[in-house]
Amino acid sequence: MLTAMTTTYRCPADGTRAPVETAGWCCPGCGGPWDLDFDAGSVQLDALPRRVNSLWRYAEALPLDAPSVSLGEGRTPLVALTPSVTAKLDFLMPTLSFKDRGAVMLVELARRLGPERVRGVIADSSGNAGTAVAAYCARAGLPCTVYVPEATSPKKTEQIRAHGARLERVAGDREATALAAHAAAGEPHTFYASHVHNPYFLHGTKTYVYELWEEYGGRLPGTIVVPVGNGTLLLGAALAVAELYGNGLITERPALVAVQAEAVSPLATAFHAGADELLPARGAAPAPTLAEGIAIPNPPRARQILRAVRASGGTFLTVTEDQLRAAQRDLAARGLFVESTGVACWAAVRDWTDGSAVVPLCGAGAKTGLSA
Structure with a gap:
């Protein structure tokens, strides 16, 4: 279940809007990425020392709050x-x-959409975004499949597998990988954790x-x-x-x-x-x-x-x-x-x-x- 901060997707190209809970992974009109209708609140500098030591300390500026999948991401020196x-x-x-900064938001969103809407997560990546999504899905207990180009670093693919994700190698380049993920994104109960198309x-x-x-x-x-x-x-x-x-x-x-x-x-x-x-x-x-x-x-x-x-x-x-x-x-x-x-x-x-x-x-x- 999403919080009171729930908002809507908006297409920056043609203005189409759709509820986050029921929207597809891209704009149905032009096929482009979504933006988010969200007004960030004012973060007060003097309040921050008393807050959690992660990116979630900027709560007023985030469209989700009180995460359950956090691994302490953020606050790098x-x-x-x-x-x-x-x-x-x-x-x-x-x-x-x-990529952990964005992946934690996507997976937290997928978790809150609930099993009636999301029973598995897919991502496409040259390595790092896929690794991050795999890790946070492991934290959330969500099945995950990551599509990567065939030339992706073996060390990155090993890391993806270590988090329990299913790895799909795609013949060709990064664009071919994205197309393979797009084809799978339409499957029922699938959440496409696209770091390109999803504004979270x-x-x-x-x-x-x-x-x-x-x-x-x-x-x-x-x-x-x-x-x-x-x-x-x-x-x-x-x-x-x-x-x-x-x-x-x-x-x-x-x-x-x-x-x-x-x-x-x-x-x-x-x-x-x-x-x-x-x-x-x-x-x-x-x-x-x-x-x-x-x-x-x-x-x-x-x-x-x-x-x-x-x-x-x-x-x-x-x-x-x-x-x-x-x-x-x-x-x-x-x-x-x-x-x-x-x-x-x-x-x-x-x-x-x-x-x-x-x-x-x-x-x-x-x-x-x-x-x-």
Whole structure:
């Protein structure tokens, strides 16, 4: 059973609305992802020290409260890397990636919908989101199936299986994996824990910025740098900034700087071309990249991502494979072993001097090993 905070899904493309309890996983009109009609309350900074030491301390800003599936996610530390750049260690999560922030919201939602509506959960992922959903489903006692591309890191697939989920390897790339999950999502009593289509995930990832706001004493750094594939962390960050500003809790909005791998950078290409949406694909398929977690050729929320970065006064940066390798080794030499996707932001801003910036270190190096 959902709480009094229950609200409705809304399609950002055509305005369609549907009850959370009975809606399908995507907009029935256009097939696109949902947003959530939800007005976040004002979080009072002086009340936080007395609250639970997890992301659930920001209760007024969350569409669900009093979770039963929490593993203590959130409240990851900040560590200075240079005088200008600080890292937030989001790989220090229960499943070793930032995806726990959103996965706990999805699984808590699935649990509250009850067995009359949900008897199993499916997810699709390049690894980390699937691992997070599998872990929280294990916590909730919900059967889980995770679809992954055939080239997914063996260490990630082992972690998914360890949580008791059924693993479905899909021949082809990340898009083929999503299509396989979409086909299964229509089965009766199935909850599609889509970190792309379901906005509850974004309301989980936005806590990344609420934590920065708290750690910075009621303000935010001048620049927030995030890796972008499907854009779930960036859109969560934009959501949090809008809520904090709208509730009078900050007076200045940070610039959002998005980072993509040069090998798969459709959003960066569109942004720098001045386009409002992705440009038509040309030539061969994208090249492989070490940053597998952000290798998304056609993100469904592309228009929202481009709009959010522009509205913030931010930009897109891209990094090469050599930069990713060098950044991973550099962080390891500093005592931080981070997976190759998770180092993308550090690779992009190692020489940053334009005011204060925060980068997320999104996944543990134990998930992929050291890049060759």
